[in-house]
Amino acid sequence: MEGEEMDFELTNRQKQIRQAAREFAEGEFPVVAREYDRKEEFPRDLWKKACELGFIGLFIKKEYGGLGLGFLEFAMVMEEFWRVDPGCGNILLTTFGAELIQLYGTEEQKKKYLPPLTKGKAIMGTAITEPDAGSDILSILTLARREGDSYVINGAKQFITNGSIANYLAVFCLTHPEADSRLKRFGVILVETDRPGFGALKITGKLGIRASDTAEIRFSDVRVPKDNLVGEKEGEGFSQIMQIFNINRVIAASQGVGVAQGALDKTIQYVKKRRQFGQPLAAFQAIQFKIAEMATWIEAARALTYKAGWMVDCGKVDPKLISIAKYIAGEVGVKVTNDALQLHGGYGYIAEYDMERFYRDAKIVEIYEGAKEIEKNTIARELLGRV
């Protein structure tokens, strides 16, 4: 991937992927987006189609059913999907946890769990957060106790994407609560959701991304084979999860860029058509300046996101840059959708114009995959060292 020279341009392949993603989203999402949002339902038909066209799990290697592309390409597709509709765009999160299996899983785990995802035969998720352990993830309590050749899992997880629709979840558990180092107490265990003792309760009434499934999960004596531990070694769960955050934060950043760009697109159209005081809104300098600012922030966030994604794909994971991209892109999503709604006036406030949905959807980027406060902690630690 690396050449001798700097090169800020997308490759032709990347441009084609982006174009295909845009056409798919523009062709399929707008007709159903409002309805899925209203019903708070996962768009199963869209997900199936996206699988058929190869958009799902394109970072998964070819031998496991994916396209073998990078996270930069994944981020681009996510951006294009979110540009049209964030809720529907989250059909791309049906592979959430596949990165973990691909990076750390055993060969058998990769063969078993990865191919169904890209074929549209399975959905997965990653269960980390608990009712009392959000940003402070070392405080999770879900316990996986070894009993012979099995783990027996007990505990509860909160805000789990795909929790009530997934076929299997990668669950962050305490496997060695007695280990001296807090960082060595965890393991990630794959749990099929049809196992006895597994319970999921779909959460309704979320502010936004309502087409994306979110659930509260319970494990009561859920028994899984010991081979369901991701990887061969025990006690590696925490570092595995941190690495996965680095990847998924780039993807979350691309969501912020996408929702902002989508809101700007709609706003540009609107200000050219809407006439007040005898001329289009676009003729007023205050509106022009606002549009210029929105576009600039988006361009800045996109530049950071692409660079962070490119670095990940080159094996140069840079947690500071990734956190910067995620923090800026999240803030840009919220700021730009706010401005976009404002410029739409009353029409922005009603469902018919979609802006209110974008406004609701954007906020999640500042919260999931590490709240923006956590991003700032990460950045500050890289700047200052341990204080």
Next chain:
Amino acid sequence: MDFELTDEQKDIQKAAREFAEKMFPEVAEECDLNETFPMELWKKACELGFVGVFIDEAYGGAGLGFLEHALITEEFSRVDAGCGAILATTLGSEFILFSGREEQKKKYLPLLPKGEAIMGMAITEPDAGSDVASVSTVARKVNGHYVINGSKMFITNGSIGDYLVVLCVTDEEEKIKSKRHSPILIETNREGFEANQLKRKLGMRASDTAEVNFSEVKVPLENLVGEVEGEGFYQLMTVFNHTRVAVAISGVGIAQGGLDKAIQYSKQRRQFGSPISSFQGIQFKLAEMASLIEAARALCHRAAWMVDHGKMDPKLISMAKWFSGEVAVKVIDEVVQIHGGYGYLGEYGIERLYRDAKLVEIVEGTKEIEKLIIAREILGRI
């Protein structure tokens, strides 16, 4: 795609950093205080090849790109933006490089990287700032010469320049305002030329700024940059698209230099029994500052790369310039804040950053003009 600097670019960056860190601190305060251009420093930078790297090798430059020029500018501004203005001694050479005739290139360009001449470009007038097309300094053809009359304002290197590219009206009859102008090279030792250094600028006091007057200044017709009259406005827009990248990145440099100092200070300064860097309020501030700088830098590097690859993107350039200016002002405000009372005093050099940063939002197109350009590219003509 490849977001990484090449090894050569990294070497240039490093050399620029070392030079600035070694040479600037001992003179920066003095130049600011006395409002003097650092002549010695400029000579030294020329010797080491930092000045005019974008000028072709055939004309004495290094034949590098505007990205490399930007990298040097960033490193210089990081240590001291005022001293960094020694790089602006080639201002206007872009006109000659892009539109000049061969003889002009041979005559005017090689002296600049050698440290044998300083130039500038004189565009702004007392009543024509952002509204460039209203420039009224006139060059009339009389007996095989141009005779120039008028005055220019806020001219960088105006009182130390050996020659200036001056935007003049050459066709007073032309109905289309943007087709009236032409750039004309004027040597500052010509009769009727007069420059007064402008004192007591807010910041960037090591950089020379002057008010310039032309009374019946006579120059040969071949001092017209290029072959044809009437294209000055468009030539200028192209030049701005290059110089704006350099100004934008100077904002990144100023902000980064400020952040460096704030990090250092916050680790040393103890209050309430611990270094202030241990307070989350300070940590988050530093994180926000670093994020803004990284975003601005990403825009600048991309804009410069596009320029060097013949894909000049005025929207992106204006974005980089507006954003970097705002980031510089915002970040330096926080830098002063973190330094508290010490930040407000002259001896720590922090208050100078606060004064220097503001210029990025004004020079080479105010941020309002950048936004106009961005909006026009997005919305089209309305």
